Amino acid sequence: MLSLHAARQHQPAITCSSPEIGRSIGHWVGNGTADLGVSGFVTDVELSEYLPTFHDVTQSAIAAFDMVCTTPLSVNGIWTLTDDEQLEQTLENTAGVAAQHTLGYLQQNAAATLRGPGGVRQIGLRNGLIGVRFQHGQAYNGAPDLHDHIVILNLALGDDGRWGPLDEDLLTGSIEAASEHHTRQLIAAIEDRTGLRFQHRHDPRDQVARWELALASKHILEPFRGLPSVRDQAVTT
Numbered sequence: 001m002l003s004l005h006a007a008r009q010h011q012p013a014i015t016c017s018s019p020e021i022g023r024s025i026g027h028w029v030g031n032g033t034a035d036l037g038v039s040g041f042v043t044d045v046e047l048s049e050y051l052p053t054f055h056d057v058t059q060s061a062i063a064a065f066d067m068v069c070t071t072p073l074s075v076n077g078i079w080t081l082t083d084d085e086q087l088e089q090t091l092e093n094t095a096g097v098a099a100q101h102t103l104g105y106l107q108q109n110a111a112a113t114l115r116g117p118g119g120v121r122q123i124g125l126r127n128g129l130i131g132v133r134f135q136h137g138q139a140y141n142g143a144p145d146l147h148d149h150i151v152i153l154n155l156a157l158g159d160d161g162r163w164g165p166l167d168e169d170l171l172t173g174s175i176e177a178a179s180e181h182h183t184r185q186l187i188a189a190i191e192d193r194t195g196l197r198f199q200h201r202h203d204p205r206d207q208v209a210r211w212e213l214a215l216a217s218k219h220i221l222e223p224f225r226g227l228p229s230v231r232d233q234a235v236t237t
Helices: 044-058 073-081 085-109 168-172 175-194 218-224
Strands: 002-008 025-029 041-043 062-070 113-115 121-123 131-138 144-153 198-203 208-213
Touching: 002 175, 025 044, 025 144, 041 044, 044 062, 044 144, 062 085, 062 168, 073 085, 073 144, 073 208, 085 131, 085 144, 085 175, 175 198
Parallel strands: none
Antiparallel strands: 002 062, 025 041, 025 131, 062 144, 113 121, 131 144, 198 208
16 A cells, blocks of 8 residues: 655655654665765654755755555554564565565656746656655554655656756656555565465455455454554645
């Protein structure tokens, strides 16, 4: 499951409230990092302080886009309850891999910058998007909630050699397809690395069918139903 939220200038780069905000360490991802000359690790506080330095270039009220990649209820449940450290680490790794694959999908299908008065002309990117990935294990109330944030900078180097803001409409308009891509990537990675299998389950609460682990009984799922999720607190300005 995937959602996208705008982080405005001089506001935290990660748009949810979580006990982990203010002490999160992420790492730079995306092909555009080479254009900006960044690599390695960065804290969420450092990133939030860094983003406004590009305002003179982008002239945008939006500093970044916080892409939140969540795991299915059953995956979150098994990750929380398991005593198998190897399985726990594998689920964390596969969640991160799926998130980065999804960034790659957006680089290929929804990445452009704008030129001209009012941003009327679309320009392709020299290399790609610039982002920072953080992985969290708690929702805003401290409940277990395995999810990744990829904070995508609203800054890109066009193939004309100039910096500018991202095409927001192109990016946000591709999120539904990107969410489906993320789900496919996550399921494939977990099945491949753990041998666990997923099935489509119908949720009578909202009449929606979702992919969940086949071994997860209702006794495993029930304690996690209704728990506050990171998505409940995301700022969608």
